[in-house]
Amino acid sequence: MADYQIINPFGGDLIEEYDFAGREAVDCAIDRLVEGRAVQAAMPAWQRSDILMRLSGLLREHADHLARLITAETGKTISDSRVEIERACNTALASAMEARAITGEALDSDAYPPQRERIGVVLWKPLGTVMCITPFNFPVNIAVHKIGPAFAAGNTILFKPGPQNKRSAEFLVDLCYRAGMDPGVLQMLIPDIPATSHAVAHPQVHAINFTGGTAAANAIAAAAGYKKLLFELGGNDPLIVMEDGDLEGAVHAAINQRFATAGQRCTAAKRVFVQRGVYEAFTARLLDATTSLKVGDPMDEETFVGPLIHTAAADEVHGRIADAVARGARVLSGHRREGNILWPTVIEDVPDDAPLVADETFGPVIPLRPFDTVDELVTLANDSPFGLQAGVFTRDLSLARSLFNRLDVGLLAVNDGPGFRAEHFPFGGVKESGVGREGVRYAIREMSFQKTLVI
Numbered sequence: 067m068a069d070y071q072i073i074n075p076f077g078g079d080l081i082e083e084y085d086f087a088g089r090e091a092v093d094c095a096i097d098r099l100v101e102g103r104a105v106q107a108a109m110p111a112w113q114r115s116d117i118l119m120r121l122s123g124l125l126r127e128h129a130d131h132l133a134r135l136i137t138a139e140t141g142k143t144i145s146d147s148r149v150e151i152e153r154a155c156n157t158a159l160a161s162a163m164e165a166r167a168i169t170g171e172a173l174d175s176d177a178y179p180p181q182r183e184r185i186g187v188v189l190w191k192p193l194g195t196v197m198c199i200t201p202f203n204f205p206v207n208i209a210v211h212k213i214g215p216a217f218a219a220g221n222t223i224l225f226k227p228g229p230q231n232k233r234s235a236e237f238l239v240d241l242c243y244r245a246g247m248d249p250g251v252l253q254m255l256i257p258d259i260p261a262t263s264h265a266v267a268h269p270q271v272h273a274i275n276f277t278g279g280t281a282a283a284n285a286i287a288a289a290a291g292y293k294k295l296l297f298e299l300g301g302n303d304p305l306i307v308m309e310d311g312d313l314e315g316a317v318h319a320a321i322n323q324r325f326a327t328a329g330q331r332c333t334a335a336k337r338v339f340v341q342r343g344v345y346e347a348f349t350a351r352l353l354d355a356t357t358s359l360k361v362g363d364p365m366d367e368e369t370f371v372g373p374l375i376h377t378a379a380a381d382e383v384h385g386r387i388a389d390a391v392a393r394g395a396r397v398l399s400g401h402r403r404e405g406n407i408l409w410p411t412v413i414e415d416v417p418d419d420a421p422l423v424a425d426e427t428f429g430p431v432i433p434l435r436p437f438d439t440v441d442e443l444v445t446l447a448n449d450s451p452f453g454l455q456a457g458v459f460t461r462d463l464s465l466a467r468s469l470f471n472r473l474d475v476g477l478l479a480v481n482d483g484p485g486f487r488a489e490h491f492p493f494g495g496v497k498e499s500g501v502g503r504e505g506v507r508y509a510i511r512e513m514s515f516q517k518t519l520v521i
């Protein structure tokens with residue numbers, strides 16, 4: 067039996083089975099990437115930019131095929147997969163634009179005595195070889211968020227997709243080659259865990275650009291030792307509805323940022339805090355919107371909620387809802403399962419220490435939590451090991467600024483949900499949500515170092 071079987075999460079059919087790459091394959095790929103540094107060193111920025119621009123065009127040209135690959139391997143609805151590819155086109159375009167704009171700075175030494183009539187010219191230079199490790203949930207756009215900036219910065223890239231995503235990853239890499247990336251500059255492998263750790267620890271790998279969960283991040287950090295780590299990890303992101311907030315907008319954000327992608331986003335609205343004065347009105351509107359969502363076949367253009375990635379994931383989320391109910395919570399809608407499909411669920415009275423809300427729950431479930439005062443809200447929202455993004459619906463800008471200062475997150479979206487994402491905005495969290503920032507310009511800097519010439 068092969069090492070890994072790609073199973074369609076909806077139909078359960080076998081898509082492909084394959085053996086993981088071993089240490090020898092890892093060493094061979096890294097040797098090619100060491101040689102490929104000469105290709106990058108000889109390539110001017112405008113050529114890298116043109117290649118990334120061509121990649122954006124090729125992603126758009128093959129959007130339908132890529133979307134279908136994503137849906138078949140992850141169960142993400144075809145409409146969500148199409149949105150992902152549109153975003154990936156923009157991520158590649160932003161990488162192309164930024165590739166031409168990697169500017170440094172010039173410094174004059176006369177800022178402090180003794181004057182020395184010297185000028186410092188500070189430039190950004192590539193780290194060398196970057197290993198990019200990606201999760202299952204946005205297999206193309208998150209990969210382009212790593213490959214694009216790493217390439218723009220002048221690095222060579224070892225790309226390690228999730229084992230589920232072999233086909234979409236292979237197609238993406240083929241588009242990168244067709245756009246003009248040299249195989250000595252980009253190599254893709256899916257090693258087993260020991261061989262992955264071998265790659266992470268390899269002295270010719272200068273940085274690990276990882277998106278995924280805490281457990282994997284801890285293993286990578288242990289194996290990597292002394293090298294640059296860029297970690298985009300989990301979240302338990304709050305969506306906050308104030309009494310003066312736009313309830314329709316808040317419902318729209320809750321639906322689209324918790325039930326879309328079957329809730330499998332690190333920035334999903336995993337906890338919904340509603341000020342008591344509008345709790346009933348908001349809940350009524352949310353339930354109306356939830357019960358009208360189409361659930362089922364992810365290949366159906368009308369489906370809004372498809373299956374989770376695999377049976378274990380569905381077991382975990384379904385089990386956490388049952389646990390919350392056993393602790394006294396009340397299901398207002400959903401809590402129904404067929405195979406890997408969980409119906410969108412709205413639940414209230416969940417104890418604050420229940421795993422459903424205390425841990426990151428990767429599924430289509432909205433736990434509602436009323437609150438009275440802002441101080442109570444801040445305490446509740448910050449009571450998490452994670453700190454990725456937050457969203458607040460309010461018309462009070464002074465309150466928004468206060469929450470921006472008091473919430474332990476990397477981004478606060480006002481009159482939007484925590485799932486707000488713009489490809490060129492800085493992205494990343496605090497606490498256990500990660501280290502460093504993605505977002506194209508910021509990722510370029512994370513995968514570069516500043517080199518100073520004094521003349």
Ligand SMILES: NC(=O)C1=CN([C@@H]2O[C@H](COP(=O)(O)OP(=O)(O)OC[C@H]3O[C@@H](n4cnc5c(N)ncnc54)[C@H](O)[C@@H]3O)[C@@H](O)[C@H]2O)C=CC1
Pocket residue numbers: 199200201202203204226227228229259262263277278279280281282283285286298299300301331332426428500
């Ligand atoms: N902050 C962000 O941008 C995002 C964070 N995530 C987080 O990722 C998790 C869900 O995605 P999954 O793919 O299930 O995450 P995961 O952590 O299981 O896997 C992510 C990647 O790491 C690899 N991996 C797993 N164990 C490893 C190890 N010991 N050493 C090296 N690589 C290893 C996997 O093969 C995969 O390529 C959730 O925790 C979610 O919050 C997911 C998407 C975006």
Ligand SMILES: O=C(O)CS(=O)(=O)O
Pocket residue numbers: 203204330331332333334485487
């Ligand atoms: O929207 C995205 O960029 C994916 S995630 O929200 O970071 O999981």
